[in-house]
Amino acid sequence: DAKTTQPPSMDCAEGRAANLPCNHSTISGNEYVYWYRQIHSQGPQYIIHGLKNNETNEMASLIITEDRKSSTLILPHATLRDTAVYYCIVRAQGAQKLVFGQGTRLTINP
Amino acid sequence: ETGVTQTPRHLVMGMTNKKSLKCEQHLGHNAMYWYKQSAKKPLELMFVYSLEERVENNSVPSRFSPECPNSSHLFLHLHTLQPEDSALYLCASSQGAASTDTQYFGPGTRLTVL
Numbered sequence: 658d659a660k661t662t663q664p665p666s667m668d669c670a671e672g673r674a675a676n677l678p679c680n681h682s683t684i685s686g687n688e689y690v691y692w693y694r695q696i697h698s699q700g701p702q703y704i705i706h707g708l709k710n711n712e713t714n715e716m717a718s719l720i721i722t723e724d725r726k727s728s729t730l731i732l733p734h735a736t737l738r739d740t741a742v743y744y745c746i747v748r749a750q751g752a753q754k755l756v757f758g759q760g761t762r763l764t765i766n767p
Numbered sequence: 768e769t770g771v772t773q774t775p776r777h778l779v780m781g782m783t784n785k786k787s788l789k790c791e792q793h794l795g796h797n798a799m800y801w802y803k804q805s806a807k808k809p810l811e812l813m814f815v816y817s818l819e820e821r822v823e824n825n826s827v828p829s830r831f832s833p834e835c836p837n838s839s840h841l842f843l844h845l846h847t848l849q850p851e852d853s854a855l856y857l858c859a860s861s862q863g864a865a866s867t868d869t870q871y872f873g874p875g876t877r878l879t880v881l
Contacts, residue, residue: 689867700857700872701810702769753798753823754812755870 661745666762675732677761679745682726689748690721691755692730694741694763701744701757704730735765770794771873773858779879780848788843788876790858799841800859800870801833810857816841817863848880 662680669675681690689708693701705712705719707728712719718731732739744760770793780786792799801813815823816835830852832844841858855875861868 691869693872698855698875698877700769700771700773700859700875703869703871706869753815753817754800754825755810757810759809 661747661758663743663745663758663761665759666764668764668766669732669735671737671765671767672734675735675739675763675765677730677732677743677745677763678727679729680727681745681747684725684747685749686725687749690719690725690728691746691748692717692719693744693746693755693757694739695744695760696738696741702741704743706748737765737767739763740765769871769873771858771860771871773856773873773876775876776874777877777879779881780845781881782848782850784848785844785846787845788856788858788878790841790843790860790873792839792841792858792860792871792873794860794862794871796860796862796871797838798861798863798868799835799838800861801841801843802857802859802872804855804857804875805851806854813843845878848878850880853878853880 691706692704695701707719721728742760772791774789798817802810804810813827814833819835834842857875858873859870861870
């Protein structure tokens with residue numbers, strides 16, 4: 658599985674857009690980028706995933722660079738309930754497991 | 768609510784006890800997983816079941832024994848655990864076990880071994 662690099666922590670003001678970066682410079686052509694988040698002591702929550710194109714759902718948007726070496730998760734209007742650890746995961750073709758790193762601890766401030 | 772439930776949510780047990788963790792998914796999925804999350808560590812995959820067959824066992828000690836009686840239920844039987852086994856145990860399910868199948872997690876069981 659390709660390795661991902663995320664900043665350990667970020668802060669964002671409530672109501673503003675939260676942009677979480679992820680570097681995955683060794684990603685290969687058939688690997689997907691997944692984002693999960695984990696609110697303290699709860700199970701990880703699926704947010705979004707993508708391969709090449711940008712993706713959007715009711716929770717967030719995923720922007721993947723053209724060379725696929727990095728991506729950004731965007732929470733358009735952050736709320737206090739978005740405070741969590743956000744994990745960027747690259748999942749290899751045929752891989753059954755998700756390999757979680759340390760993630761980014763996002764704190765939304767009032 | 769993800770459609771994956773786990774019981775109990777909290778469990779305290781002694782090293783000589785035998786207990787079981789239960790996971791149930793209401794999503795019609797065919798694959799189920801056990802993960803372990805120790806304090807300050809990333810999630811680690813323990814077991815994968817696909818269509819009730821174990822397809823992956825990540826060198827987990829034999830004191831952890833999984834059971835998948837049908838595609839909706841997954842158990843983790845525990846016996847003679849050690850204090851270092853205290854962790855959050857998470858169950859997940861997905862439509863299949865392919866890399867493109869999104870995994871949905873339950874709330875976890877917080878296990879404390881005394």
